[in-house]
Amino acid sequence: MTVIEQAERTSPSERTSPSKPTQLGLIDCDVHPYFTTGVRELCDYMEPAWQHRLGLDHAERAGNAAHGVPAFTLPANFLYFDEDASFRRDASRAGEMPGSDPVFTAEQLFDGYAIDRGILVSGNMLGLGALVEPDQAAVIASAYNDWMIERWLRVDTRYRGALVVAPQDPIQAAAEIERVGDVPGMVSVFLPLLNVAMGRQHYYPIYEAAERHGLPIQVHPSGTEGVFVTGPPMVQVPAYKIEYRTMFPHVHQANLISMICHGVFERYPKLIFIITEGGFAWLPDLMWRLDASWKALREEVPWVTKLPSEYVRTNVRLTTQPFVEAPQAADVAAICKLVEGERTLMFSSDYPHFDFDDPRRSLTALPEQQREAVFSKTAIEVFGERLL
Amino acid sequence: MPRHVLFPAVELEENVPRIVKIGGRSIGVLKVGEQIYAMRNTCPHRGAPLCLGRVAGTMVASRPGEYSYDPELLKIRCPWHGYEFRLDDGEPIADAIGMRVKMYEVAVEAGELVLYS
Numbered sequence: 001m002t003v004i005e006q007a008e009r010t011s012p013s014e015r016t017s018p019s020k021p022t023q024l025g026l027i028d029c030d031v032h033p034y035f036t037t038g039v040r041e042l043c044d045y046m047e048p049a050w051q052h053r054l055g056l057d058h059a060e061r062a063g064n065a066a067h068g069v070p071a072f073t074l075p076a077n078f079l080y081f082d083e084d085a086s087f088r089r090d091a092s093r094a095g096e097m098p099g100s101d102p103v104f105t106a107e108q109l110f111d112g113y114a115i116d117r118g119i120l121v122s123g124n125m126l127g128l129g130a131l132v133e134p135d136q137a138a139v140i141a142s143a144y145n146d147w148m149i150e151r152w153l154r155v156d157t158r159y160r161g162a163l164v165v166a167p168q169d170p171i172q173a174a175a176e177i178e179r180v181g182d183v184p185g186m187v188s189v190f191l192p193l194l195n196v197a198m199g200r201q202h203y204y205p206i207y208e209a210a211e212r213h214g215l216p217i218q219v220h221p222s223g224t225e226g227v228f229v230t231g232p233p234m235v236q237v238p239a240y241k242i243e244y245r246t247m248f249p250h251v252h253q254a255n256l257i258s259m260i261c262h263g264v265f266e267r268y269p270k271l272i273f274i275i276t277e278g279g280f281a282w283l284p285d286l287m288w289r290l291d292a293s294w295k296a297l298r299e300e301v302p303w304v305t306k307l308p309s310e311y312v313r314t315n316v317r318l319t320t321q322p323f324v325e326a327p328q329a330a331d332v333a334a335i336c337k338l339v340e341g342e343r344t345l346m347f348s349s350d351y352p353h354f355d356f357d358d359p360r361r362s363l364t365a366l367p368e369q370q371r372e373a374v375f376s377k378t379a380i381e382v383f384g385e386r387l388l
Numbered sequence: 389m390p391r392h393v394l395f396p397a398v399e400l401e402e403n404v405p406r407i408v409k410i411g412g413r414s415i416g417v418l419k420v421g422e423q424i425y426a427m428r429n430t431c432p433h434r435g436a437p438l439c440l441g442r443v444a445g446t447m448v449a450s451r452p453g454e455y456s457y458d459p460e461l462l463k464i465r466c467p468w469h470g471y472e473f474r475l476d477d478g479e480p481i482a483d484a485i486g487m488r489v490k491m492y493e494v495a496v497e498a499g500e501l502v503l504y505s
Contacts, residue, residue: 089468090437090440362434
């Protein structure tokens with residue numbers, strides 16, 4: 001495990017923690033906080049006009065249940081019914097929303113698994129990119145960031161935040177990075193996915209702002225793939241959750257190829273792109289195929305000045321959950337070696353989702369020489385002093 | 389077979405698992421209908437607290453496009469990753485899961501719940 005000394009905090013009085021870690025041995029790059037009661041919690045962080053616009057400003061409009069009309073909801077795909085609603089059944093007190101209590105989460109996740117830092121990727125905002133109205137999405141992203149700062153980052157020193165931007169309007173997204181990018185505790189930009197490939201010019205203001213602030217761009221499955229027209233497309237519309245979940249890597253593969261071929265990492269050489277919960281066993285084949293294609297078709301994209309796989313090594317990181325479950329441990333080790341896990345992989349648990357990875361149980365086949373890098377060292381390199 | 393007297397049988401509520409520690413092992417005792425089951429409270433897959441899982445009947449293997457639900461074939465579904473195990477013998481619902489849960493013999497003797505390990 002990597003040992004780095006804890007830096008003195010500038011504002012220790014604002015935060016409380018049961019224990020002050022003096023070293024970072026385990027960093028969880030994917031923890032999902034959820035609203036306790038719903039999106040109305042954002043009212044405290046939203047202008048009255050927007051509260052009214054979204055119908056959140058008084059109870060009867062927000063509920064309207066008597067007529068069977070749902071209140072305003074954020075885009076999420078509830079079409080694939082699962083009896084446990086995709087959550088670990090023990091991730092809350094009885095009757096409470098899993099992942100909605102920052103104190104309970106810190107105890108169960110951080111104390112329970114000796115995790116020193118957890119990066120909050122909003123569970124409620126995963127599908128924000130599928131909202132059809134850009135201003136609405138931008139207002140919600142800003143309100144969420146203030147909610148996260150006040151209700152989570154200030155509760156326990158081990159929390160870190162992925163600030164959310166709405167991808168629909170890149171100018172407003174860049175402004176949001178300016179607004180909260182340097183708030184203590186923020187470590188990355190969470191970019192909800194859209195139906196525009198990530199190598200396209202549309203995103204460049206966001207990449208520019210993220211790079212300038214030294215914030216990686218973090219992406220995650222959205223819960224809108226394939227079924228929302230404005231969400232990221234899949235190669236087919238899945239009928240079952242088993243299809244949908246297994247196809248997550250497709251979206252990330254398409255975006256990674258797009259970013260490399262459009263020269264995103266030539267334009268923004270310091271930008272780090274983090275694929276969260278997208279799998280990683282596919283990466284060697286993608287690198288080899290892209291390199292082989294580049295050797296034949298390089299003239300088409302002359303701004304790609306080196307082997308495409310080189311951009312992966314310098315600019316792309318992937319989180320581990322759901323970790324590979326191959327029948328033979330030796331095969332898992334072989335994949336981790338081919339992926340160059342000591343350079344590319346970072347641990348994540350996906351708490352409180354049902355496919356949570358326990359760092360002590362789920363990664364036993366990870367090669368010994370990669371463990372330190374995967375559990376902490378690479379994340380410390382990527383997020384830097386913002387983790388301390 | 390070691391005999392362990394647990395607690396008065398009337399204390400066990402239906403569908404509310406009670407967790408006991410025996411020899412350092414966490415064991416769940418569960419009442420479904422009139423039947424009482426005892427099993428290791430640790431999922432053999434990744435160690436989740438198994439007895440927090442949902443107990444229900446089972447969708448048995450069927451032809452494409454058909455659903456065949458057997459409400460009598462009771463299973464517990466792991467609260468984390470969803471692996472399913474039969475309540476009667478701890479075997480996996482799908483053989484390909486390749487792992488099983490240790491079940492224990494349990495009886496009511498003179499009003500007390502007794503477990504044999």
